[in-house]
Amino acid sequence: MTPRAAIIAGFAAILALVIATDRFARRTGSGVRPLPATLTAALRSPVVRVLIFGFWLWLGWHFLAR
Amino acid sequence: MFRPAPVCDNGGRHGDNAGMDPVRHSVRRRAAVTAAVVAYALTAAICRPLTWPALGAVLIAGVPLCWIGVRRRPRRAEPVGARSAAVWLGVAGLAAAFELSVWLGPDDAAHPTLSTLADPLLSTYPGRVVGYLLWVSAGLWLVSR
Numbered sequence: 001m002t003p004r005a006a007i008i009a010g011f012a013a014i015l016a017l018v019i020a021t022d023r024f025a026r027r028t029g030s031g032v033r034p035l036p037a038t039l040t041a042a043l044r045s046p047v048v049r050v051l052i053f054g055f056w057l058w059l060g061w062h063f064l065a066r
Numbered sequence: 067m068f069r070p071a072p073v074c075d076n077g078g079r080h081g082d083n084a085g086m087d088p089v090r091h092s093v094r095r096r097a098a099v100t101a102a103v104v105a106y107a108l109t110a111a112i113c114r115p116l117t118w119p120a121l122g123a124v125l126i127a128g129v130p131l132c133w134i135g136v137r138r139r140p141r142r143a144e145p146v147g148a149r150s151a152a153v154w155l156g157v158a159g160l161a162a163a164f165e166l167s168v169w170l171g172p173d174d175a176a177h178p179t180l181s182t183l184a185d186p187l188l189s190t191y192p193g194r195v196v197g198y199l200l201w202v203s204a205g206l207w208l209v210s211r
Contacts, residue, residue, distance in 0.1 A: 003176045007168055011180060014161045021157055025150070033150040040143040043211045049140065053132045056208060060128050060201045063184055064194065065120040
């Protein structure tokens with residue numbers, strides 16, 4: 001396996017981990033909350049709100065404008 | 067006894083949406099927002115990356131949404147436990163560590179970062195339309211929280 005293929009597989013594995021964790025969290029009786037619910041709760045903190053909106057703006061600049 | 071029919075039965079409300087069914091109003095509002103987002107993405111995607119117009123296209127939507135989102139009162143939400151926070155912070159930390167390790171590694175095509183992998187997609191107009199749609203939709207979702 002080439003380094004490039006390994007890195008792409010790594011990104012794909014992380015995406016799969018996010019989806020699997022979210023699906024697991026949606027099962028009844030799970031002690032983990034789904035990602036949207038966790039983000040919504042985190043956004044109640046003003047500091048986290050600034051950080052997350054700053055990260056979102058940076059993502060737009062980095063992928064679409066830089 | 068005869069009662070004349072009301073000229074306009076809007077329940078005493080005034081304005082353009084007076085008398086409109088709330089569900090219908092919500093559907094119309096959602097359709098208007100969707101149309102605005104699609105129009106923005108189709109227009110912004112004309113700007114090629116690494117240009118001033120592309121920077122302007124990002125800032126013209128990003129700064130107002132950030133301003134509204136940061137100042138807006140947060141939606142009421144159930145607190146999440148330490149376990150949820152730990153799990154999601156762990157996943158985010160893993161993703162950040164992986165991206166950082168690739169970024170700190172050799173700077174060539176054999177060791178692409180996430181943005182290097184996205185570049186071929188974002189160099190095309192349809193790819194940029196999808197990119198702007200995803201980005202603005204995520205921003206609107208965050209603002210609604």
